[in-house]
Amino acid sequence: SQTIHQWPATLVQPVGSPLSLECTVEGTSNPNLYWYRQAAGRGLQLLFYSVGIGQISSEVPQNLSASRPQDRQFILSSKKLLLSDSGFYLCAWSVRGRGNYGYTFGSGTRLTVV
Amino acid sequence: GENVEQHPSTLSVQEGDSAVIKCTYSDSASNYFPWYKQELGKRPQLIIDIRSNVGEKKDQRIAVTLNKTAKHFSLHITETQPEDSAVYFCASYSQGGSEKLVFGKGMKLTVNP
Numbered sequence: 001s002q003t004i005h006q007w008p009a010t011l012v013q014p015v016g017s018p019l020s021l022e023c024t025v026e027g028t029s030n031p032n033l034y035w036y037r038q039a040a041g042r043g044l045q046l047l048f049y050s051v052g053i054g055q056i057s058s059e060v061p062q063n064l065s066a067s068r069p070q071d072r073q074f075i076l077s078s079k080k081l082l083l084s085d086s087g088f089y090l091c092a093w094s095v096r097g098r099g100n101y102g103y104t105f106g107s108g109t110r111l112t113v114v
Numbered sequence: 115g116e117n118v119e120q121h122p123s124t125l126s127v128q129e130g131d132s133a134v135i136k137c138t139y140s141d142s143a144s145n146y147f148p149w150y151k152q153e154l155g156k157r158p159q160l161i162i163d164i165r166s167n168v169g170e171k172k173d174q175r176i177a178v179t180l181n182k183t184a185k186h187f188s189l190h191i192t193e194t195q196p197e198d199s200a201v202y203f204c205a206s207y208s209q210g211g212s213e214k215l216v217f218g219k220g221m222k223l224t225v226n227p
Contacts, residue, residue, distance in 0.1 A: 032213050034214065042219075042220075043203070043217060043218070043220045046214065046217075049212075049213070049214050057212070090157060094213070097213065102148045102160050103148075103160075103215060104160075105158050107157050
């Protein structure tokens with residue numbers, strides 16, 4: 001069966017520090033991968049999505065970036081965190097070309113920038 | 115691009131009452147409509163979905179209806195229980211478009227015992 005792993009679960013980082021969040025999927029090949037951010041009490045904001053290795057689409061311009069170095073690995077990064085980067089970050093995957101089977105979300109990373 | 119509107123943004127009901135969440139979408143090519151439930155501090159989880167060739171789907175106490183002509187779909191929860199308290203997101207997917215779901219902004223449901 002397919003599983004999605006996301007880590008770390010919680011993170012407290014100072015303003016201006018770098019960020020790296022990792023997401024991996026097991027049990028499937030060629031998945032579509034997504035990064036979402038959720039501010040406290042708010043909706044799901046799509047940050048990036050990828051339909052293949054090295055293929056990244058950015059939805060919202062900001063100081064975050066994403067990379068997909070391997071088929072089942074998706075990384076969210078920042079060189080310098082801002083206070084506004086705080087939130088709940090969720091990785092998700094779907095079957096490529098068949099997104100109508102919905103997403104499976106990872107357990108999320110709660111990031112607090114102080 | 116596709117836009118999904120969800121309302122109300124909050125709903126409070128008494129245990130045993132029914133709850134209805136409504137969503138509208140803009141892209142007539144949308145053909146898949148999932149609903150996600152997110153409990154506090156946890157990940158969103160798929161609870162039910164409906165495809166464009168179906169008008170209604172039920173799974174125990176939850177049901178979803180789709181009106182393609184009016185471009186709206188709704189989630190119905192009957193005999194609500196305190197454990198139904200959560201944020202519910204609707205979403206739509208357009209076949210042939212970019213491979214991503216477009217989510218509504220969510221509705222916080224509170225079921226009072």
